Amino acid sequence: MLTASKLTKQFTGLLAVNEVDVAVEAGSVHGIIGPNGAGKTTLFNLISGLLPPTSGSLTLDGRDITAAAPYERTRLGVARTFQNIRMFSDMTVIENVMTGMHTRLEYSGVAALFRLPAFRRGERAAKERATELLEFVNLAGKARSRSGDLSYGDQRRLEIARALAGDPRLLLLDEPAAGMNPTETRDLATLLRQVGQRDITLLLVEHNMGFVMDLCDRITVLNFGRKIAEGTPRQVRDDPSVIEAYLGTKVAERLAKAHGA
Numbered sequence: 001m002l003t004a005s006k007l008t009k010q011f012t013g014l015l016a017v018n019e020v021d022v023a024v025e026a027g028s029v030h031g032i033i034g035p036n037g038a039g040k041t042t043l044f045n046l047i048s049g050l051l052p053p054t055s056g057s058l059t060l061d062g063r064d065i066t067a068a069a070p071y072e073r074t075r076l077g078v079a080r081t082f083q084n085i086r087m088f089s090d091m092t093v094i095e096n097v098m099t100g101m102h103t104r105l106e107y108s109g110v111a112a113l114f115r116l117p118a119f120r121r122g123e124r125a126a127k128e129r130a131t132e133l134l135e136f137v138n139l140a141g142k143a144r145s146r147s148g149d150l151s152y153g154d155q156r157r158l159e160i161a162r163a164l165a166g167d168p169r170l171l172l173l174d175e176p177a178a179g180m181n182p183t184e185t186r187d188l189a190t191l192l193r194q195v196g197q198r199d200i201t202l203l204l205v206e207h208n209m210g211f212v213m214d215l216c217d218r219i220t221v222l223n224f225g226r227k228i229a230e231g232t233p234r235q236v237r238d239d240p241s242v243i244e245a246y247l248g249t250k251v252a253e254r255l256a257k258a259h260g261a
């Protein structure tokens with residue numbers, strides 16, 4: 001579905017992402033992991049269009065989107081959540097979900113200004129859809145609450161509902177489990193599996209290894225901007241270069257010796 005070829009981002013003097021190839025299969029859950037500073041967020045920003053690449057290309061369903069603006073990618077079915085939750089804290093929960101629908105609403109600005117029937121119909125449909133999404137993420141009971149008053153875990157679920165409001169086919173999640181307690185993390189994994197069952201492909205950056213290993217079909221590992229491994233969770237977990245990237249050469253060598261390798 002999504003293919004990155006030799007994707008590269010250079011900041012002055014630093015190759016944050018260095019000729020990275022990634023192929024995300026439709027219907028899969030694909031993880032990107034790597035130590036701090038490995039280039040995960042930068043790669044994510046290149047994929048969502050927040051940053052232009054220095055070189056390399058990106059295709060979505062075979063269509064070149066390397067130069068497409070973020071809003072164009074949204075129209076093509078790409079949605080994302082952010083590492084630091086971004087929402088309108090003073091708006092209600094349901095209003096926040098409705099802000100995620102602007103790319104799908106079919107009435108004009110004039111209709112909205114004069115509250116014409118087309119606008120009122122659109123608004124009613126948007127509310128119904130937002131309610132359905134809040135039920136899906138288990139927040140229906142808090143639809144009228146102020147978003148800023150939600151617990152951290154609930155705010156993350158709200159962010160997902162808002163991202164789903166644009167009917168994406170590919171959902172990018174930047175550290176979705178960050179700051180969550182074990183129960184919230186387990187609930188999130190269940191929710192994301194249900195998202196996957198809605199024919200939505202998931203690509204996520206995450207530090208929580210248990211969460212990634214449990215949820216992902218395939219994992220790409222970055223270190224110093226380069227892809228150092230890719231495969232199933234088991235393949236990646238057993239890969240010596242991955243162990244070395246996380247633990248440092250000395251510890252990896254000692255571990256290998258201890259296991260008789």
Ligand SMILES: Nc1ncnc2c1ncn2[C@@H]1O[C@H](COP(=O)(O)OP(=O)(O)OP(=O)(O)O)[C@@H](O)[C@H]1O
Binds near residue numbers: 034037039043
């Ligand atoms: N806008 C920028 N300008 C200059 N350097 C940057 C910029 N953004 C990121 N970097 C550098 O690029 C490298 C990769 O950063 P990035 O945030 O992509 O890594 P990461 O794997 O997401 O790290 P973390 O796990 O700590 O979030 C780091 O050395 C970082 O300091």
